[in-house]
Amino acid sequence: MQGLLDAVGWVPAVIFPMASLMQLGTLLRRGRAEGVSAVTWGMFALANVCLYLTIGEWGRPQVIATTLGSALIQAIVVGLVWRLRADKRRSERTRDARA
Numbered sequence: 001m002q003g004l005l006d007a008v009g010w011v012p013a014v015i016f017p018m019a020s021l022m023q024l025g026t027l028l029r030r031g032r033a034e035g036v037s038a039v040t041w042g043m044f045a046l047a048n049v050c051l052y053l054t055i056g057e058w059g060r061p062q063v064i065a066t067t068l069g070s071a072l073i074q075a076i077v078v079g080l081v082w083r084l085r086a087d088k089r090r091s092e093r094t095r096d097a098r099a
Contacts, residue, residue: 009062016066020044020073027077033084041081045074 023041027033052058052067 006062009060009066013062013065013069016048016070017073020070020077024073024077024080027080027084031084032088033081036077036081038078038081041074041077045071045078048074 023036027036048067048071052063052071055063055067057063
């Protein structure tokens with residue numbers, strides 16, 4: 001039974017970080033942050049860190065990948081959203097100054 005539980009534990013350990021990577025990839029490809037909520041992704045990251053702290057099995061690879069791995073990618077998403085929005089504002093100010 002423990003072997004089955006270990007195998008099932010890999011499902012969220014793969015899916016959660018992959019879902020976050022898909023959002024990150026979309027941001028990088030588009031180069032725009034419209035429609036992406038930095039607050040929501042920040043909440044996901046915070047929740048994953050808190051979940052890691054409450055699970056208590058801090059050394060299990062499935063736990064680390066599911067929680068901290070996802071949180072790291074989600075924090076990168078937040079940072080990229082902020083950067084893309086700042087770049088857009090800077091570009092708009094430059095364009096307005098030239099007009």
